[in-house]
Amino acid sequence: MIYIILSICCSVTVAVLLKLAKRYQISIIQAVTINYLAALSLCFLFFKPDVKLITPLAPWPIYIALAILLPSIFLFLAASVKNLGIVKTDIAQRLSLFIPILAAYFIFKEDFNDLKIIGLTIGFVAIFLTFFRKSNQEKGNKGSLLYPIMVFVGFGVIDVLFKQLALYKELPYTTSLFTVFCLAFMVSLLIVISMVMAGKIKIQLVNVICGFILGFFNFGNILFYMKAHKALAENPSTVFAAMNLGVIIAGTLIGVIAFKEKLSKLNYAGIILAIAAVIFITLSQNAVR
Template identity: 80%
Template structure:
């Protein structure tokens, strides 16, 4: 259970750091770039990936797609937290699990039980109610950010599941490869922006990226350790992680950052929790 708690702590801390980025005028793209370099180094240290196994036969289209999506969606994640807050962004990220569930049904032809169908039916209204609010900010199109987070993380999850099915390479070696490519993509973006005078390299951005990378990798490491420690109960890890992030993230957003929510938003949060519970029960029933 300690690994699940540590993973929740790391996940919520990443959201808090991105929330504070605006206050301290942090360049998100610079921080994201260093974040992937840090994750790359930690992945090499903890997982000892054998890069010699990565050949032309590896699933490169999936690697490249992830390398582009990861930093891109990270930027949308930061923009969503900045404009709509931790509560709504965390729920968008967590409910993105519905995309791989739908992919499992439509693409991989997996069977659905009634519990999973109930979870999906509850989940989509939860998304709408959570993001629903009548303010001037919404008229600026800020709702696009959490929608991109929802879709982006869902697609990323599907692609990572595809990598997990590729048995010729250890999953951690593929993860290392993806981090490496993501760093290269982020570095290219930063280089182009510096050349065009859009940003300046600053030490504070590099320091923030280092801290961000530590917690981002910590989330992945402890989540994997939790699955290993509770190998016979993967759905318990899944449920505890998603419910924990929604609850803790919501409390921090509301109490620490004074994020304003309507009664319909609170109803959306409750429905999101219920949806995760039904998905968890559906996995136990299989």
């Protein structure tokens, strides 16, 4: 259980760091780039991937798609935390699990039981209530709802792609993960170089330091999540439920208490329904077994 707690702490810390980035005027794209440099370095250190196994026959279309999506969604994640706060962003990220579930049904023709259908239905209501705003609230900032929507869709698609990598048996998953981090770093670096050449940003040491800190916690989230699944190999649904519920609850507490994020009664209702949705989906996995 300690691995689940550590993974939750790392996940929420990433959101907190992105929240603080606005206060201290950190360049997100620079921090994200260094984040992937730190992540691939830690991946090499802890997982010791065999790069010799990477050949032209590897699933390069998935690698390239993830390399573009990961830094892009990270920027939307940062924008969502900045504009809507930790609470709503964390819920958008966690409820993105609906996309791989829907993909399993429509693409992979997986059977759905009643519990999963109930969970999905509650989840979609939760999404609506969590992001509901009164018409007179933040009229000039309507576009900010785009950010959590992109987080929701983006993380869902990323999850589907990573699941496809996990099913690719010709290469160890950790080797594929290392390859994705390398490519994501290169994509981010190209963006930074182009922005520096255009005079839009300047390289600053503080962004590099923040990027390494961000990368440490980002990788920690992945490492401890994988260790939790290994330690509780016979109870994957326990890891799934504890992780998602833990992030939603911890993110809500930190957002409301530490950052004074304002939520309406309908938003709180959405949070409660989001928790209920995760519980039903977890129960549905047990029912299948």
